[in-house]
Amino acid sequence: MTALLKTTVLISGTGSNLQALIDACRTGRLETDIIHVISNVPDVKGLARAESAGLNTSVLQHGRFSDRSDFDRALSLLVGAGDPDLIVLAGFMRIIGPELLTPFSGRMINLHPSLLPLHRGTNTYQQALNAGDTQHGASIHFVTAELDGGPVISQVAIPVLPDDDRDSLAQRLAPMEHRLIVATVEFFSRHRVECSGASVFVDGKVLTSPLRLQPDGGFGWQAPAE
Secondary structure (H helix, E strand, O other): OOOOEEEEEEEOOOOHHHHHHHHHHHHOOOOEEEEEEEEOOOOOHHHHHHHHOOOOEEEOOHHHOOOHHHHHHHHHHHHHOOOOOEEEEOOOOOOOOHHHHHHHOOOEEEEEOOOOOOOOOOOHHHHHHHOOOOEEEEEEEEOOOOOOOOOEEEEEEEEOOOOOOHHHHHHHHHHHHHHHHHHHHHHHHOOOEEEEOOEEEEOOEEOOOOEEOOOOOOOOOOOOOO
16 A cells, blocks of 8 residues: 655645645545644634644744744754655745755645746736736746746646736636646655656656646646657
């Protein structure tokens, strides 16, 4: 029997993507054990979701540290105590520094609300509207020292409608983000994804373009012929 993928989830807010992972674990879709949920903000809804599911939770407030590197060192120790196979940044609103990144390189992924490499950073919905984009979406990528610049694993796209504002765009994208994060973690739980340098490998083959979420909630990906 394959061991469950030990997963730590980092959050800063409502935890809706965390909830999607919790639900997928409950149904048996994910062969994943969420061993720790860590928030840098106290009393957020995501912590309540985790506690309701009986998960181990911690709060590490960045504002209580004198500088970013001290916070990252403390977070690295907290994360490392569980020796996770995968770390998922699900709405974690902190830039990752080397103190955290180095020991977990290749094991840390982030969900970003844009079709990377477009619209890095914050306020991506308004960035897409300002640019006149016809579609927007979300990406999951490996975390590297470059902000939102790590190798992209998977994406989902939705059309930008003529009457969209940033709130409506965010609201329509949210359920697709939930499906994307579950499908991506599922690939990790089945040991189908890894990162080497700047390349993503799926089933041992270099991924030449991001996996795209299909209407059935999967990726429909097949390894290229030899």
